[in-house]
Every structure is written in C-alpha cells, then in structure tokens.
Amino acid sequence: MAFEVRIFPNSKGKSLYATSHIPMGTLILEEDPIVYCQFSWNALCKYKACDNCLRPLETAEENVRRLMGNPLFELPYPDCCQTDKNNSTSCDLCGNEYCSENCKISAFNQYHKVLCLQSRERNNSHPIELLEEAWKNMHYPPETSSIFLIVRLLANIVQASNTDEAIQKVLSFCHKSVNEEAQLAHKFLGDKFIHQISLLREMVANILPNPQISQFLTPEGFQSLLALIGTNAQGVGSSPFSAWRQNVEKLNLSSKDREKINNIVDTIYDDMYAHTGDFLNSEGVALYLKQSCINHSCDPNAEIKFLHNNSRLFLVALKDIQPDEEILISYLGECEINRSRHSRRKLLMENYIFACECSKCLEEIDQLDVTSEEDMSTEEDN
C-alpha cells in the first residue's frame, strides 16, 4: 500500500497521505462500498441494475432500445456487451434482482435478511413501501441521495455478529458538530422539507424497531446520520451501453467500419437524449471506508473511477504524487471545477458544508468574489 490515513486534530480530520512515490496513472486503491443503494426514481424508471452492486442487469441492446424508445433497434457487435444474464438471480421471497449468487448472498448476510419484503406482491402499507413513497415525494430527480442508504446502514448493524464493532464503523464516518449537521440536513432535503426529517425518522424506526440502533433514531442521532450521508456518500453509476461502447473502441476495425460505428453511436445518443433526456445511467449512492478519508482539492492529484461498471471504486493518480504528499480528489464535477473560486466555494459550502482550504483556493484568495457565468445562468433558471 502506497498510502496511509493520518488524523489531524483540527478541521482537516482524517486525510489520505502517500507513503511512497506514486506515478501518474497508478491505481492507488480499490474498494467495495460498505453499503450501496440505487436511487428510488432511477429504479422506478426501470434502470435495471443489481440491487447489491449496481452491475447492469439488461443487455446493451435492451438498454438502448428502452432509452431510445425503439424496441426493434439492433445493436451491432453484440459480443461487446458485458452483461451476462446467465448469472443473474433474484430473492426467492421478494424478487429483488442480483447480478450473481454472490451478490444475493452478500446482500442477505449484510442487510437483506431484515429488510426483505417477504413477498412479490406490493403491499402499500408495508413500512418499507411507505418510506419509499414518502421519499420519492420529497426527493424528485435529479436525485442526489437516498434514505435507503441509512436504512441499509442500520440494517447492517442489526444483522452484524458484533454490534459494537458495526456501530463504531458507522461512527468513524461522523465528524460534524450539531450545528453543522442541522444545516446539512436542511440542504439535504431542500428548504421546504426540513419539517419532514422527523417523519422520515419515525418511518425508519418503524422499519427497524431494534434496540441495537436506538442511538441513531433519536432526533440528534438521525440528524447525524443525515449529515454522515451528506458529507461522505459517493454517487455511483453504471451503463451497459457505455461498457459496450468502451469494448467497441478496443476493436481492431478498418477506418470505414470505425466511421460507420461512430456514426451509429452518435445517432443512438441523439435518439436517447431525445426520448429519455439527460439521465441515461443506473444511479445510486454508496459509502466507502477508505474513500471517505480523502479530502477535496480544486486542483486534485487523484480521481475516483468505476472501472468495473458497478459500485467497486478505484482511486487513480492524476499526477505524480510524492511521499508524504496528501492524496486529494475533487468533490466537484468536471464543469464545476473550472468555475471561479467564489462559485466553487459556494457549491462546496452548499453541498458539503465546508469552506474549502485547498491550495488553489488559498492561491486565488485575492480574486474578486465573482460568480461564474454558468452559476448566474443556473440561478436565473431557478
């Protein structure tokens, strides 16, 4: 391992540091989440993915047919599709779908034993269905989080053979003061839904009325779970069509065939955007133990990737990293990172409740507090 977690007593808290030279392009770490779940609307809109790891459950052809609204479309190079439906399986009782027997067993052993609906029939008065409905009504797309990450996290504790150890694992994520958490919970649900937090708390308690998790179901405990999700959850996405496209790019094709396939791909994207809009991936959120120790920089030296088209996370060096140098990723998206200092800090404060102290923000400290043009147009749209 070329890194270690260092803990600072100040606001910097846990941080990841290189322990030896890490050349650009090196895979620094890979890890599976301790908990993952798909967004509710995303699942409802038939983005079929493994309930445990987000691996696509539909073929690339089925995927583009659905997203293009064209059930007869034939996708060339079918061998480039990675989806292996032969391995797919489902829970015998509730029908939840998994990419493999391993994922089904892993889900059952970690959280599904206590969360299984026990029936394939929809029961609108089941506490899980009630929470699903309430959450969907509070949190419309574009989705940024899921209450079910909290539910699965708590179910993990309930099912754990060592409850104290499982609780300590969850507590290792929390680093916020009560005041900061209140602000974060506020942002997490949107201004007009702040009063709904106690309703969500009651609904979660109805699903898991277990004494082992009572400390997380008090108003303060629940608030800190919301803060935990808000500050540490990592968005994940998968797409059978993207995986197919990457495999097609690796094919050794004549320039004529390459041009032909490039044109087909362009047309597919145009049709998908026209029929479905911007959201083409299966999407969800996950919590990672090591990744959650990585601080943000507006000039990062590493990036997060999902190379297996599921929730397994890879940290890759964007630059040469020297021993004792901090490993930093960007919490902002590709477009956001290029905005002005003022805009970047505004986004980080709104979404993660921290005033960025990265080297780039410190270097640009004399910049006027100007808002990027993109932000101004978004504000106008809002």
Ligand SMILES: C[S@@+](CC[C@H](N)C(=O)[O-])C[C@H]1O[C@@H](n2cnc3c(N)ncnc32)[C@H](O)[C@@H]1O
């Ligand atoms: C995912 S955690 C990263 C690990 C964190 N240092 C810890 O102790 O758990 C995200 C939190 O780290 C802190 N943080 C990360 N990057 C920062 C930065 N550039 N400036 C100030 N605080 C930062 C913020 O408190 C943020 O909410």
